[in-house]
Amino acid sequence: MSDTLSPIDTAKFVAARKALDYVEDGMKLGLGTGSTAAWMVRLLGDMVREEGLNIIGVPTSSRTAELARQQGIRVVSLDEAKWLDLTIDGADEFDPELNLIKGGGGALLQEKIVATASDQMIVISDVSKRVETLGHFPLPVEVIPFGWQTTKALVEETLVAMDVLGQQSTLRMSGDAAYVSDEGNHIIDLHLQRIGNARQLALVLNQIPGVVENGLFIDICDKVIIGHGDGRVTVRDIISGEESEDQVEFEESENIFADLD
Numbered sequence: 001m002s003d004t005l006s007p008i009d010t011a012k013f014v015a016a017r018k019a020l021d022y023v024e025d026g027m028k029l030g031l032g033t034g035s036t037a038a039w040m041v042r043l044l045g046d047m048v049r050e051e052g053l054n055i056i057g058v059p060t061s062s063r064t065a066e067l068a069r070q071q072g073i074r075v076v077s078l079d080e081a082k083w084l085d086l087t088i089d090g091a092d093e094f095d096p097e098l099n100l101i102k103g104g105g106g107a108l109l110q111e112k113i114v115a116t117a118s119d120q121m122i123v124i125s126d127v128s129k130r131v132e133t134l135g136h137f138p139l140p141v142e143v144i145p146f147g148w149q150t151t152k153a154l155v156e157e158t159l160v161a162m163d164v165l166g167q168q169s170t171l172r173m174s175g176d177a178a179y180v181s182d183e184g185n186h187i188i189d190l191h192l193q194r195i196g197n198a199r200q201l202a203l204v205l206n207q208i209p210g211v212v213e214n215g216l217f218i219d220i221c222d223k224v225i226i227g228h229g230d231g232r233v234t235v236r237d238i239i240s241g242e243e244s245e246d247q248v249e250f251e252e253s254e255n256i257f258a259d260l261d
């Protein structure tokens with residue numbers, strides 16, 4: 001990877017960096033999954049080492065657990081932590097109400113459980129994920145392997161009955177085999193283009209036998225930190241309605257991307 005950050009990497013980096021302003025000593029933190037969240041975990045590791053913070057992390061995937069441990073962050077299960085102060089995670093899309101599509105990285109089930117068990121969820125994202133209406137990004141639906149083809153057919157029938165635009169669904173693959181989540185499930189991606197009523201769709205999908213969870217996060221996210229390619233961040237809080245802007249300064253020499261795989 002080049003030593004110079006691309007605008008998209010800069011945007012993700014500054015969003016991740018800004019999120020750490022909300023981390024306090026003694027917090028129990030939900031640690032998200034994906035490239036933006038991975039950079040947040042790396043920066044959090046630096047903070048824990050340099051400032052000696054007493055932080056407990058609950059990862060939302062085996063990948064994040066491994067990274068957090070490598071970074072010297074104390075990792076516990078959600079059952080051990082019970083309730084979290086804050087979860088910081090990425091997203092595939094967010095709308096003006098801060099409803100989200102998540103699960104592009106296949107970790108939506110643990111991500112939703114962890115975010116819901118937190119006092120606050122902050123999403124960190126580059127500006128490209130901001131949409132007026134959710135649905136351009138394929139909506140992931142996690143299903144149990146038993147009878148997954150029947151579940152897929154039922155999901156498609158449901159989309160037709162709800163008159164949702166675009167009713168195609170595909171089984172997510174990992175090479176030649178079906179993708180298997182950390183919980184041993186498969187993922188069906190729904191290619192919808194536009195989700196008119198995300199709240200209703202989220203509820204209806206979870207009524208279908210075989211569906212474990214869907215990637216619509218409704219009323220879960222409290223704040224979004226949007227990174228821009230020039231180092232600016234916009235912070236939007238859904239509860240206060242406030243929006244603020246800041247500039248995150250960093251040296252190219254601290255390019256944490258340079259040693260990523």
Ligand SMILES: O=C(CO)[C@H](O)[C@H](O)COP(=O)(O)O
Binds near residue numbers: 101102105
């Ligand atoms: O939901 C997720 C993983 O299941 C990720 O948060 C989402 O896919 C965004 O990833 P990235 O930060 O790499 O763009």
